[in-house]
Amino acid sequence: MRQPRYRxxxxxFTAEKGRWTVHPIRQGDNLxxxxxxxxxxxxxxxxxxxxxxxxYLKVGQKVLVRK
Numbered sequence: 001m002r003q004p005r006y007r008x009x010x011x012x013f014t015a016e017k018g019r020w021t022v023h024p025i026r027q028g029d030n031l032x033x034x035x036x037x038x039x040x041x042x043x044x045x046x047x048x049x050x051x052x053x054x055x056y057l058k059v060g061q062k063v064l065v066r067k
Contacts, residue, residue, distance in 0.1 A: 027059055
């Protein structure tokens with residue numbers, strides 16, 4: 001198993017109120033489905049969530065999505 005070279009600790013989302021949605025990952029979710037649901041792209045979701053590893057989404061994990 002590969003470990004990341006650098007870790008980001010205590011990362012907090014700061015976003016303008018009303019322009020973002022925090023989506024909790026549910027069983028069966030993937031970034032493609034989130035992008036379709038919120039009318040954005042997978043790339044945009046990845047760029048907006050620098051600590052997100054799209055290969056390892058966990059149930060309950062929170063993902064920031066632009067409205």
